[in-house]
Amino acid sequence: MTGRDxxxxxxxxxxxxxxxxxxxGYAYSQQLIQGDVVTGLxxxxxxxxxxxxxxxxxxxxxxxxxxxxxxxxxARLFGGRRLEPVARxxxxxxxxxFLGAGLCVLTDQGRPLAALKSLSSFARPQxxxxxxxxxxxxxxxxxxxxxxxxxxxxxxxxxxxxxxxxQPLQRWLAARYSGTFAERRRRARSGFWMSFLMVxxxxxxxxxxxxMFTLRAARPLPSAVLEMASFLLASGAAGVGLLLVAAxxxxxxxxQEAGLGRVARARLAAALLLLVSLALASSxxxxxVGLADGEPAVVDVARAMLSGGEALLxxxxxxxxxxxxxxxxxxxxxxxxxxxxxxxxxxxSQAGALVHHYLQLVVWQTHGLxxxxxxxxxxxxxxxxxxxxxxxxxxxxxxxxxxxxxxxxPVVPEATAPAPVPLPDWRRGFLTVxxxxxxxxxAAVGLVLSARVGTEPFQEPVRAGSPLLxxxxxxxxxxxxxxxxxxxxxxxxxxxxxEQGGSDE
Amino acid sequence: MSRxxxxxxxxRQALAMGAASTVGAFAAKVAKAGETDPSQxxxxxxxxxxxxxxxxxxxxxxxxxxxxxxxxxxxxxTAVLTRPIHWMEILVPDAESSAMTELGRQPFPIxxxxxxxxxxxxxxxxGATQRADDGIVSQIWDRCIGCRYCMLACPYSRRYYNWTAPxxxxxxxxxxxxxxxxxxxxxxxxxxxxxxRIRAVVEHARLDGEPVTDEAVLxxxxxxxxxxxxxxxxxxxxxxxxxxSRLVRDPRAVHLLDRLGTAPKVFYLRTKR
Numbered sequence: 001m002t003g004r005d006x007x008x009x010x011x012x013x014x015x016x017x018x019x020x021x022x023x024x025g026y027a028y029s030q031q032l033i034q035g036d037v038v039t040g041l042x043x044x045x046x047x048x049x050x051x052x053x054x055x056x057x058x059x060x061x062x063x064x065x066x067x068x069x070x071x072x073x074x075a076r077l078f079g080g081r082r083l084e085p086v087a088r089x090x091x092x093x094x095x096x097x098f099l100g101a102g103l104c105v106l107t108d109q110g111r112p113l114a115a116l117k118s119l120s121s122f123a124r125p126q127x128x129x130x131x132x133x134x135x136x137x138x139x140x141x142x143x144x145x146x147x148x149x150x151x152x153x154x155x156x157x158x159x160x161x162x163x164x165x166x167q168p169l170q171r172w173l174a175a176r177y178s179g180t181f182a183e184r185r186r187r188a189r190s191g192f193w194m195s196f197l198m199v200x201x202x203x204x205x206x207x208x209x210x211x212m213f214t215l216r217a218a219r220p221l222p223s224a225v226l227e228m229a230s231f232l233l234a235s236g237a238a239g240v241g242l243l244l245v246a247a248x249x250x251x252x253x254x255x256q257e258a259g260l261g262r263v264a265r266a267r268l269a270a271a272l273l274l275l276v277s278l279a280l281a282s283s284x285x286x287x288x289v290g291l292a293d294g295e296p297a298v299v300d301v302a303r304a305m306l307s308g309g310e311a312l313l314x315x316x317x318x319x320x321x322x323x324x325x326x327x328x329x330x331x332x333x334x335x336x337x338x339x340x341x342x343x344x345x346x347x348x349s350q351a352g353a354l355v356h357h358y359l360q361l362v363v364w365q366t367h368g369l370x371x372x373x374x375x376x377x378x379x380x381x382x383x384x385x386x387x388x389x390x391x392x393x394x395x396x397x398x399x400x401x402x403x404x405x406x407x408x409x410p411v412v413p414e415a416t417a418p419a420p421v422p423l424p425d426w427r428r429g430f431l432t433v434x435x436x437x438x439x440x441x442x443a444a445v446g447l448v449l450s451a452r453v454g455t456e457p458f459q460e461p462v463r464a465g466s467p468l469l470x471x472x473x474x475x476x477x478x479x480x481x482x483x484x485x486x487x488x489x490x491x492x493x494x495x496x497x498x499e500q501g502g503s504d505e
Numbered sequence: 506m507s508r509x510x511x512x513x514x515x516x517r518q519a520l521a522m523g524a525a526s527t528v529g530a531f532a533a534k535v536a537k538a539g540e541t542d543p544s545q546x547x548x549x550x551x552x553x554x555x556x557x558x559x560x561x562x563x564x565x566x567x568x569x570x571x572x573x574x575x576x577x578x579x580x581x582x583t584a585v586l587t588r589p590i591h592w593m594e595i596l597v598p599d600a601e602s603s604a605m606t607e608l609g610r611q612p613f614p615i616x617x618x619x620x621x622x623x624x625x626x627x628x629x630x631x632g633a634t635q636r637a638d639d640g641i642v643s644q645i646w647d648r649c650i651g652c653r654y655c656m657l658a659c660p661y662s663r664r665y666y667n668w669t670a671p672x673x674x675x676x677x678x679x680x681x682x683x684x685x686x687x688x689x690x691x692x693x694x695x696x697x698x699x700x701x702r703i704r705a706v707v708e709h710a711r712l713d714g715e716p717v718t719d720e721a722v723l724x725x726x727x728x729x730x731x732x733x734x735x736x737x738x739x740x741x742x743x744x745x746x747x748x749x750s751r752l753v754r755d756p757r758a759v760h761l762l763d764r765l766g767t768a769p770k771v772f773y774l775r776t777k778r
Binding site for chain 1: 588589590596598599601602603604605606610615624627628629630631632633648649650651652653654656657658660661662665666667668669670689690691692693761762765767
C-alpha cells in the first residue's frame, strides 16, 4: 500500500479490508432497516447510554486527526527541512482520520440523509456540532486535501514523468510545476501561510469536540476543566502516537528514505512522552478531584472508575499510558533509536486514549445522572462493532489510491534548470487577496445568517442553507494558497536568436 | 400596428393604476391591523404544578399521556430491550443512586420540565427543538436527525428516541389521535404539554375575541385532565391571578435540580409531612 508493493502483497493487504467493509456494510444496512434497536444503545435513565462506540470512535479519529494535521502544520511552520517528513506522512494520515470521523458520525445518526440535508440548511452555530460539521468538512477534509496536494507538487511532478495508471492525474495536479526558484519561493510562502491559517481552523473542531465529550449541565467547573484537559492531552497522545505508528509502517514498507528520519522521530517521541505523562496525570487528577466534589453525579462517576464497574477499564487506561511513558523514557536514554519500541509505546498510547474517550463519554451516562434513575450499562453489539471495523477498513481503503497517487516516498528533485526570472506580477497578489477576502466575506455572511446575530438565540437561520454558505466560504479561504501558487507566471518572451547569443554571455 | 400601441396603457392610465394599487395595499394593511397577528409573540407563559400531597402515583397520567400523544404501546420485544418511551412517568428513585433531589426519596411524576434555559435546545445542531414564545419547548419531528445530543444534554433525562419503527396493535395506527403526528424511527420525542390542545384553546379564544380564561386551561393537558385527585395543575405563569401562579407562590413549591440554573416551568409542591 505504499506504492512499492507487488500485486500479490497488494491483494493480500486489500482482501481483509474489503471483507471488513462488506461486513460493515451489511451491519449498517441492518441498522438502517431495523433501527438503532440493533445497537447496544438504550434510553438514558432507563438503564442505557445514547452515545456509544460510534461517537467514541469519532472522538478518537477527529481528535487524533486534528493533532496529526497540527503536527504537519507546525512542522512546516517551524520545523525546517529536518521535520519535512512529519508533514509528508502526517497529511494523508490526517485525511484518513477525518474521513473515518465523518463516517462514524454519519452512521450514528438516526436519519443520515436527513442529517445531511438539515445540517446544510439549518445548522445552528450555537451548537458545538456546528463547528465540528462545518470545519470538519471544509477545513479538516477539504483544506487538508488541498494542503497535501500543494505540499507534494514537486514530488508529483517527478512521479508524473513515470508511466503509470495515475500519470494523467499526477500530471494534472502538478501542471506547470517546473521547480524554478520563483515557484519554490511561492510554494514556501503559500505553505507557510496555509499552515498558519489552518492552526486555528483545526483547533476550533478540537475544542468543540472537547466540549461535546466533557461539558455536562451538572458538572462543576473544576471537574469540567480537568476533564477537558485530559481529553485534549489524550487526543494529543493518540495523534502523535498514530503518526509514529504510520511513520514506522511507512519506513518499513516503503524504505527508510520515506520514513521520518532520526531527528523527526526523536522529537515526536519526546512529544509523545510528554503527552502521555500529562494525560496520565490529568486523568488521575480528574478522578481524585471528582471524589471530593459536591455534586453527587461527579462523585458517582469517580467511584465507578476507581473501584466500581469501570475500574478495570480505568486502571487499564492508566496502565497503557504508564507503559507507553515508561517505554519512551527508557528509549530516551538511548536517544530514541529503536523504532520498534517507540512504535509499541505509540500503540499503547493510542489504546489508552481510546479507553480514556470511552470512559469520559460512557460512564457519565451510566453513572452521572442528576436524578435518581437506575444506573445504566453499555455493551456494544456485534453489529455495532462490525460497523466500526467497516469504517476503519473503508478509511484505509480510501488511503490506498491516495498513496498510489502521491506515494509517501519523497523524490529527490532534479537540479533546477536555469529559468527566466519572472516579471513582477501584481495580478497574482491582487487575485490572492481578493480570493481570501471573498472567502472571509462568504463565511462571515453564512455565519451571521445562521446565527441570527442580535436576536433570540434559539431560532433557526435567517435563510435556509446559510450554513452551507459558511462552509463554501471556508472552502474558498483554504484554497487561497492554491490560487497564489497556481496562477500562471508571466515570463519574458522568448528571445530572438541573435539576442539569445548575447544573453548567454 | 396601431392596435399593439393601444394595448399599452397611456401615462395617465399607468399613474391611475399605480395610485389605485397603492391605496388598495394601504387599505388591506389597515384592515389587517385590526386582527391579532399570530406571528406576534405570545403573552402566555405556560407551566405546570404537581402537588405531591395529592398525587397517589396511580399512573393515570402516564396512560392518558401515552394515549393522547400517540406514544406507541410497548411490545414485548421492546420491553425486554428496555427502550421505553414515556413522556410522563413515575420516577421511583433507585436505591443505589446517590443523586439527591429537592423531593427526597419519594416517587414522583416527571414530565419534560420545559426549561426557560433549556440545555437540549442549546445543543440541537439543526434547531429541531425550540423554545416557543409561550415557553413550551417543542420538537419538530421532521427536522430531527436523530443525533441524540439533546438526550445527553437534558439533566432530567426527559427525552426519548425512537429506536425502531413504532409498533401498533395489529400494525394499524388508525386509533391514533389525529391531532398529534406519528413519529418515525430515528427521531427524538418528548412531552409538549399537549401543545395541540393549548393551540386549539388559544385559537378559539382569539376567534371569539375573548381572553383565555384560567378555567379553560386548568386541566388542559391529558395528564392533568386524567389525574383523579387533581394533583396536576396547568396554567399561565404570566397571569399573576391564575391558579398556577398562586400555587407557585406556595412555600412548598420547588423546582427540580434548581442548582443547575435551567429554570424549569414545572413546579413541585412538596409533601407537608
